[in-house]
Amino acid sequence: MASSQPPKCYLDLIKECDSFPHVEIPRLPHVADFPVDYYSLLLPSDSRSHGFIPANVATQMPWTTDFVISTTGTLPRTVQLLDTSRGNDTAAACNASFSKVIDLAQSQGLFLNTLGRKPKGEDFRIMGALNYQGKNGLVQLRRSAAALFGIANRGAHMTMYTRSKETGEIRIWVPRRNRHLATYPGMLDNTVAGGVKAEESPQECIIHESDEEASLPEDFVSKHVRAAGAVTYVTQTGSGGGQDTQTEVGGYDRGLCVSDVIYVYDLEVPAELAETVVPKPQDDEVEQFYLWDVETAKKAMRNGEFKPNCAVVMIDFFVRHGIITEDNEADYMEIVTRLHRPVPVPTTAPSHA
Known part of the structure; x- marks a missing residue:
């Protein structure tokens, strides 16, 4: 999906989601x-x-x-x-x-x-x-x-990847959303992602979404998936950018204050299973999966091909795996800070309650 816009930097991609003014x-x-x-x-x-x-x-x-x-x-x-x-x-x-x-x-x-x-x-x-x-x-x-x-939404996103036996190069499984979806049709996504239901934990969400979206066996995911923290940001819908172009593909009315807490997970496929454990579309959410090297994923991100919050999760993955560093990225500290913006609502009940 080509873009006529100039390539975006990582901070541009984060600002599309973290668009609410930085006020109290x-x-x-x-x-x-x-x-x-x-x-x-x-x-x-x-x-x-x-x-x-x-x-x-x-x-x-x-x-x-x-x-x-x-x-x-x-x-x-x-x-x-x-x-x-x-x-x-x-x-x-x-x-x-x-x-x-x-x-x-x-x-x-x-x-x-x-x-x-x-x-x-x-x-x-x-x-x-x-x-x-x-x-x-x-x-x-x-x-x-x-x-x-204006409550905080809980989501869970998993990045599934492999490493070359010879070079250690990371290759990432990237799905393309089905073109008939009401939100972000045809855009790129994280390997597995979903909203966390009221009664479930983030990891339970990842396990059932892995089956539904990517045909990945529950026992395999349970054994190999690793919790890797959380990404947080606050969107003001309709203020410009991908996550909040609400009357286009984002699906929201304008002016809303939307806090997102995305629990992130990594799943490294063991080298001996890289040829046999392959994500495949099962429901109607995913059109197809690609196995991309880091540079291909970077290019697609900069071209605006990723669903906005999935681009943010991918940036977090790059930071955690030493792909984006202080040495190669001028905006490194602002990127790291804005990947973890404090959300303005309570996330835990008082201990005495």
Whole structure:
């Protein structure tokens, strides 16, 4: 997929995802001088902000009586979710409240770039929510609506690679997304990637996505996959660039504050298995897989052929494997720093909760 644009540098690629201004985001609901007004999303019995909702969403959302919205013109701007269970099953009550308001918005044709017209399967959990008492305890909401509420999304991406026996050269398995997909059709991806469902761990996500997307056996992946940290960034949708060109391929409405936590995994195929363990498309997500050397992958990245967040994960892989270093990259320290931007919402529940 050729590009008519000049080649991008690594920092350009990171900025496409990490596009939210580097300001103190938790302060935004308390001020009136930022270009976009944001509301804090507050959960029951918890003063911490779990999401940041732009004013255009907060004022259009068909809120039910389960939510209390701060009066226009007052600071801080807040959306407070109430516990309709009165403590009997707070998480279930929160989940039902989210579901009702999302269904209402969808039925009224609101936020179609983000919600679409059909229900979208799995739920995302709200990272850092209190460990509420109840049958499940997880506060969660529909994946397609998560960005509207400004919560942090959890994803898991795996890079599968081989090394030459003779030279040690790395070769990376790179898939091309199916051209019929609604988001980023025909673009390049990481070997295996997916959103982490509310009830699963990142590694569980990698194992089942490896089977579904790449036909990789569960026992092989479980044995050889290695956790390699996380990439974090904050996107302001519609501010320019690949991750946030929302009305084109990104699938979001404009002005949203989207925090992403991507757990990264490496899978080095043992040399003796390199010819037999090969990823193959299984579902309709992937068109084909390529086995590329590093220079080919770099060229495709600079040409803008990778899905934006997958380019960021690939850059992280290059840093961790000594391919991008202080010696060969002028922006090295900014790259390393922006690959791990602190997200503005809690990621763990308080230890006393």
